[in-house]
Amino acid sequence: MKKILLLFPICLMLISCKDKEEITESPVIPVSTTAYTLMEEDVINKYGDITNLERFEAFVGHVEDSTSDKVRIVSYTTEGDAIYKHLIYNDNSIMYTIDSTQDRYGEQTVAATTCQSIEKLETSELSVYKLIACEEELDDLLLIIEK
8 A cells, every 4th residue: 555655646746747748839819808999990890881991901001012000800790799800010921810709609719820911802792801821721801891
């Protein structure tokens, strides 16, 4: 019985000394547990009704002109929960963060990637803005605008 009691702490020590698995590096993203405060410069997509579209178009223009800029798109789910898409353009790339922590029925995650540019696809009925050449596969659809 004494041998078992002595063996137990040794096993615990060996387990705690085990090599840790390699961790892939990703940007540290603070996660808020409270709702964001909407800002005047936010681009709001509420069920296809887009407020402050000119601010988003200015951001796209800055990307095309290689001028640093940032914008936040706030889209609402059918249940009324907000999903935040942060875009920061600097040094010829776009840092894209999508925050669904306020979406009660979604994944409730924060994910980030770096993309090269924004593409505008147009049909006779829609204009679609999406990110292109992203390092990680995320929801790259930014806005769908009905004409």
